[in-house]
Amino acid sequence: MVFLKRMVWFSALLLLCGPLLVQLAGHPLGKPLKGWQPLPERDALSWENWAKGNWQSYTEEQARHQLKARPFLARLNNQLKYSLFGQLNSRHVIQGKNGNLYEEPYIRSYLGMDYQGEKSIAENVAMLKTINDSLEANGTHLLFVLSSGKASFMPEHFPPPYDTMAKHTSNYETYRKHLQQSGIPTLDLNQYLLDMKDTASYKLYTKGNTHWSAYALYAVTDTLLRKIEQMLGKDLPDYRYGPLVVESQARGLDDGIFQSLNLLWTTQKDEYAYRDIILEPTQLPGVYRPRVWAIGDSFYGTLMDAGIPHRFFDPNSLFLYYFNEVQTLDGRTYPLKEVEKQRREMENQDLILIFITEANIGDCCWGMTGAFHRMYHEKE
Numbered sequence: 001m002v003f004l005k006r007m008v009w010f011s012a013l014l015l016l017c018g019p020l021l022v023q024l025a026g027h028p029l030g031k032p033l034k035g036w037q038p039l040p041e042r043d044a045l046s047w048e049n050w051a052k053g054n055w056q057s058y059t060e061e062q063a064r065h066q067l068k069a070r071p072f073l074a075r076l077n078n079q080l081k082y083s084l085f086g087q088l089n090s091r092h093v094i095q096g097k098n099g100n101l102y103e104e105p106y107i108r109s110y111l112g113m114d115y116q117g118e119k120s121i122a123e124n125v126a127m128l129k130t131i132n133d134s135l136e137a138n139g140t141h142l143l144f145v146l147s148s149g150k151a152s153f154m155p156e157h158f159p160p161p162y163d164t165m166a167k168h169t170s171n172y173e174t175y176r177k178h179l180q181q182s183g184i185p186t187l188d189l190n191q192y193l194l195d196m197k198d199t200a201s202y203k204l205y206t207k208g209n210t211h212w213s214a215y216a217l218y219a220v221t222d223t224l225l226r227k228i229e230q231m232l233g234k235d236l237p238d239y240r241y242g243p244l245v246v247e248s249q250a251r252g253l254d255d256g257i258f259q260s261l262n263l264l265w266t267t268q269k270d271e272y273a274y275r276d277i278i279l280e281p282t283q284l285p286g287v288y289r290p291r292v293w294a295i296g297d298s299f300y301g302t303l304m305d306a307g308i309p310h311r312f313f314d315p316n317s318l319f320l321y322y323f324n325e326v327q328t329l330d331g332r333t334y335p336l337k338e339v340e341k342q343r344r345e346m347e348n349q350d351l352i353l354i355f356i357t358e359a360n361i362g363d364c365c366w367g368m369t370g371a372f373h374r375m376y377h378e379k380e
Helices: 002-025 047-052 054-066 070-085 104-110 118-137 171-182 189-196 214-232 298-305 308-312 339-347 368-377
Strands: 093-095 101-103 141-146 186-188 239-241 245-247 272-274 277-279 292-296 318-321 325-328 333-335 351-356
Touching: 093 104, 101 104, 104 171, 118 141, 118 171, 118 368, 141 171, 141 189, 141 214, 171 186, 186 189, 186 214, 189 214, 214 272, 214 298, 214 351, 277 308, 292 298, 298 308, 298 318, 298 351, 339 368
Parallel strands: 141 186, 141 351, 292 318, 292 351
Antiparallel strands: 093 101, 239 277, 245 272, 318 325, 325 333
């Protein structure tokens, strides 16, 4: 009995002192947390900040952020909520049927709940048309890529209450119609993958990710490159596929939103098919690597992660992430500033690529349309 009491007291003491011991050891407990982990916004100590409680809030957030036991404790908290109550402690992530995870904005966009209206979309496409014509007059092509979306691809797995909601006209559908009518070069990857849904040998979307699977990425890459070749009248580098490997655990970001849940048990089994894209060692004469500015969201980011632009585009090509941050092919990032003053540089590109998914197309195109329109028409 005495031994049992001592064990209980020792366990309680260890539980209370555990975080302090981990902090003194100086090494984080557990794997780093996934997802966006912003640093607390610095707030200087002043009488006003003290009186309003701002400084206290900042120091509390700072202490929480620097706590070495935070990764383990956060994962433990998330795991208990998930295992006991089915609650997901990740912003905008919801669990659909058969273990499929969705980001809620994609479902809302598919159902037409964020519809911008036909007039607004028609006006934006008309502005894009004037930009396209101005670029073409200066020898630069524009390609608008309607990226895929998990909600459009597999609405049959929506959770309640979305599974019984009526679908209305969506931004994607209206943009698609007006883009096709305008004559702006358009590539609809959303419809392309839907056409493959019943015939694909492996999954085009996995349970634990927002983005298309690695297997779908290979098909998307081939279609995109062929479209660019057709538009530019140039031969891009030849390539072949490596051997196909099918696994039950994800590589890289193939289960990205599942990992963002930050659970203790971080394995979700599914079917993942992988094969590499390999440039042919001997290329035919006249192979061309186009200069590209890609303006897009995280779906274009999947191409960046797979090294597609690095292999097929000019090394000076840029990714303008959400038309806010510039990412270079050699790994540098910096804020996008004063794009209106970069007309000459933009016209040195072979291609301006707009790459946008269904959840973001309502915001098309993050200020780019207005900025490019001013570039050509403000002084006219």
